[in-house]
Amino acid sequence: MDLSFSAEEQAFRQEVRDFFAENLPSEMSDVVRSGSEMTKEMMDRYHAILNAKGWLATTWAPEFGGPGWSPVQRHIFEEEACRAYAPRIVPFGLAMLGPVLQQFGSKEQQDHYLPRILSGEDWWCQGYSEPGAGSDLASLKTRAVRDGDDYVINGQKTWTTLGQHANMIFCLVRTDPDVKQQQGISFILVDLDTPGIEMRPIRLIEGGHEVNEVFFTDVRVPAANLVGEENMGWTIAKFLLTHERTNIAGVGFSMQSLEEVKALARVVKRNGKPLSEDPLFAARIAQVEIDLEAMKITNLRMLYKAQKQGAPGPETSILKIKGTVIGQELKDLARRALGPSAAPFPGSLEGNLSLAPADHANDAARYFNNRKTSIFGGSNEIQRNILTKTMLEL
Amino acid sequence: MDLSFSAEEQAFRQEVRDFFAENLPSEMSDVVRSGSEMTKEMMDRYHAILNAKGWLATTWAPEFGGPGWSPVQRHIFEEEACRAYAPRIVPFGLAMLGPVLQQFGSKEQQDHYLPRILSGEDWWCQGYSEPGAGSDLASLKTRAVRDGDDYVINGQKTWTTLGQHANMIFCLVRTDPDVKQQQGISFILVDLDTPGIEMRPIRLIEGGHEVNEVFFTDVRVPAANLVGEENMGWTIAKFLLTHERTNIAGVGFSMQSLEEVKALARVVKRNGKPLSEDPLFAARIAQVEIDLEAMKITNLRMLYKAQKQGAPGPETSILKIKGTVIGQELKDLARRALGPSAAPFPGSLEGNLSLAPADHANDAARYFNNRKTSIFGGSNEIQRNILTKTMLEL
Amino acid sequence: MDFDLTEDRQMLSDSLTRYLKDKYPFEARNKVAYAAPYHAPDRWAELSELGAMFALAPEEAGGFGGSGFDISVVFEAMGRALCPEPVLGALLASRLLSAAGADQEALLAGTTKYAVGLGELEAPYALDLIETQARPSGDAYVLNGRKSAVYGGQVADIFLIAAKLEDKLAVFEVSADKASVTGYAMMDGGGAAEVVLEDVPAKLLIGDAASALQDAVNAGIVALCSEAVGAMDVLQTMTVEYLGTRKQFGRPIGSFQALQHRAVDMLTEIEQARSITIKAASELGGPDATRFASMAKNLIGRAGRLIAEESIQMHGGIAMTWEYPGSHYAKRLIMIDHQLGDTDFHLSRVIAA
């Protein structure tokens, strides 16, 4: 048992910390801090900063341009990125498609697409969920029918995050309707400029535009855009799910939130004293702080195990469940701390009066938006089902 | 909308209150207050006190010796009994079998048994649950086979509360194994002196003896002891369940517990101050006090509805769930309030030192014993299933 | 003991419910709720005609109600429809005008809009920490201070302002055009305002107003709790309907027991919320009004969060969208906890009492 990081790991942490201190533009961390929306231009610029350092594609193999980091190094990088209030990397090309292509893609696909992800030429989005296929992803209905050298795609995808910025989408499509659900699915790459595709915004509960619906009507996609074999899409989806699980606990983000809530509670007044001195509110903060301290160790334990075993196990579902609960609790505390000052709908305040302390005008919106975390990426109910089968064996 | 009791009801409350003040021996309320066990002699004596006043069988029709009270009067009586720290009436003969015999019993059964319940000649216990039939009561296996003028009973009952004091037991038995489970069950009365019956104590988690197992080996019971028709036991069981639901919320007991916890928190010291001034503990008390205030009204609302409709509806399951949760929370607070003084196993303290304030030496034991309330009488999970079907219609 | 509405109240409830359903279908509601002035002036007059405001005041003040149960009926209907009209401000003002024995015909008739300035940035909930100052000036007074989250303040004609006059808490009447008013839409729709008072002329309404203000807050709490109960009922119905129709893995998700049991827990808390609201309504105006108002607001805060969060979770993605009505009910339930004292504030008051 030894919870400390090695000298090398500590040196690496310092290197990352210095890098962010020197290279992260303050207008980016300001946006992160205030919870407002990133522009596409800003995201592209942030990606370019990391790419110049060779730190953009943290999970890629070195031969494709990854930094060759261990899981622990990636963990340290994530922690430091959060500490610096760096933006989140847009994961669809970098964290999701990249590893898929490296594992399942053809040489041509790798040569063509991977560099374009790093350079920012392609902005990818994800075509997985459908209106009738959410938790039950395998029931997806979007059809791809082989026709000569093309597939013809018809159907609808939804919850496509940041699709409004994307020029490419990777999709799960049904290529064989006559076999067991999981066996008739393929993974295919689609240029969003192809005729027959329409993208419509979905406005979220708090008013933001972050996700989209994508409609496919007789969309012709070259068969060369298939990744892997026809009907092996489910295998790829499961591989991707495992990859998505790095940093699933969101510990770094929760540490950010905790610091923000503590700072907020020190400036907000309640009953003539700072809210941080209110025994009930202080207890709420301390409670979640303790849970987060435990979660840090739970996260490291599973990271350690994954590093030993080569891949994360089903127990990472614990990280998803508890990690989102902690994150949501912290957003809840920020919202509560503001009291009536949380009321204004963002952007509606006429004039230049502000109710909330700096960087907290969006806290209610962030609370509502954050409810998504226990729903997407396999809802917490699905995670409990997984744990029931794998860990409890019931 | 009017939450107040009528002048008649208020006068009735005063009458009950005066009655307890004048007639309840203080040694009985002392035992209730301290949470120690009632002796059989004491219970018999308490029943006799109520019987002399005509207030023993509160749910019985006047022609059988009941006081002819409305549900609201019964509610007031229960509240006042709790307020006076009166013992709980042993329900098996009075609240359970009595109404069953009045509804389903023969004239002979009524004439014979009902007076003996009032007089205390018979002490009844209940033979419902079996080791394999708890929540799923209808799967019970104890067999009763007709043989001439007798039934011959073989099988095992369990969780028979206060069976050690009883001379009679009413049982659900299987009389037809070849039909749908619910249809082959009968309700039968058995004298515990009949050869072939063995009662064994079950020791509970906290060390007390409150429930028993009852074994039946070739026990011959006169067919005249059948209540109602053969195979109509399930109908009777359901009728009885509805009757059992009066006072299911346990509001009076929770009000007792709340007062006890508040008093305890005022005398226990923590951090140099009374525990009642500790903001976290005070918040815990206030929280459950609020829930209890709401529960009082929820209880009255359902009482009102039951009075209008003639019978309680499925929503009384809400009373069971929330009522037990509140009661358990209060027992939990008492246990917590004691800190290390909750540690001694009752009766084990050598000498005459006491750790806990008067009447609180059994608080940890009471906390553990009280866990039963969310399990018995249809576990809270079963209540949720009932509400799912009846109220949510899912 | 009687848990049924009187015939009159039942009629008011029915006609309001019908009216709101008719005039505030979901998309129309959102349009009104989020575009300045964050309410519909035409509807305001109609609501008054239907008696919504008259029900808030007792007969001696020109109304036909004014009890806790009258307030409940109006606001529960508003909650069911997510009605964004600034009736809360009217209620608070009506209580103060009644306490002052002042005329409130224009308020009840809907021709003059009132809003009440209570909380301040550093004293959002506790009346005894109010710092806005009043001082005599000739025959009248001038006020200095800032009132935060003044509900309905974005369209008010007259503000009633709680301010310190020497060592007492008093209530003043201020013409809206004399104050600096910054309106905004609320997170959950409807409007409020920040009201900045710099040497603003004011008329004294109540000189020693501590108990009148507390009564107004108590009435406001009964209103908000009733609104919450109305919104909870609708959201629960929507959730249970969704559970019954949405299919995943080849079956309605409502057939999954884990969701069933959680839906039952929602039901249980809604019944508790309804109960404590009835209790607070019945005590309004009496000696224990403040205590039971605090109990109610605390329970509503907890239950509201549970119902909002669980309904979103059980719906899944759809409840995260602006388009789905349920998301707006969930928002309202959460944001009610930010009005007139939150879960913790009221818990502390129950403890201190």
Added chain:
Amino acid sequence: MDFDLTEDRQMLSDSLTRYLKDKYPFEARNKVAYAAPYHAPDRWAELSELGAMFALAPEEAGGFGGSGFDISVVFEAMGRALCPEPVLGALLASRLLSAAGADQEALLAGTTKYAVGLGELEAPYALDLIETQARPSGDAYVLNGRKSAVYGGQVADIFLIAAKLEDKLAVFEVSADKASVTGYAMMDGGGAAEVVLEDVPAKLLIGDAASALQDAVNAGIVALCSEAVGAMDVLQTMTVEYLGTRKQFGRPIGSFQALQHRAVDMLTEIEQARSITIKAASELGGPDATRFASMAKNLIGRAGRLIAEESIQMHGGIAMTWEYPGSHYAKRLIMIDHQLGDTDFHLSRVIAA
């Protein structure tokens, strides 16, 4: 970073686990746990031979361990077996003797039993409120006061007593036969004692003992948390097994999703409990030891209650019986919250830090 046990600790864990399984089968355990002297003298010597006590002290004090992880290994094994032996008292004493640089061979060898008097009736957890008084008397001292819930006190040969010496907190050695000792069985088995000191002669062990006492408490907390984790693991296994085998309505109750999801939540909290215990163990002796000990004890208190209550509920009646081992694990988990500071006490300390 390494989350595996060292080979030595793994061996100790294995041998202790084997030994306790062998010597404390469930019925034998209960017999020992609830009949005076509430432990088995023979087992005590054997535990020492196995190294259970030597693992608690560092090499310089004659042991072979003494770190947080050593303590964890011993107590986790005890927790799995619900071992009622008074090792906690030995641990607390060993920390104090180490701090004093005093000889502790007899303690580690199991030939002399020590217990530590810390809490008092009116100051059960907070060291700074201790009121037991010491005053000089000739070459030595005399003590007056009463120590409550002295774990293992019912069989101790020597007490180490925390007492005020003028304005400082000091630790004294008291021969058990000089004090008035009232032993009892604990709710969850094992023994403790009330120790009344009336002009009892005492030997000064540490003159300025505040930090040594806090270190002993921190070590005790690591021990109790580890014991809890061991007990949780067993209880969770029992519960899941029961869910898989108990049938109602024609199917294993573990096929009901509502129970499955709750069992998963138990699993989650156990992993969190394990994590915070590892953290507290790793910090023991360091500058943040007290803070992380408090965090651990708070989380263990909450998780322990959840696991105990949920395991009882999911078992149904059987877990309410004395005969079923699970009920005793549940009792232990609840009662651990009554030792060395409960959920709320430690939360307050985290807030105050």
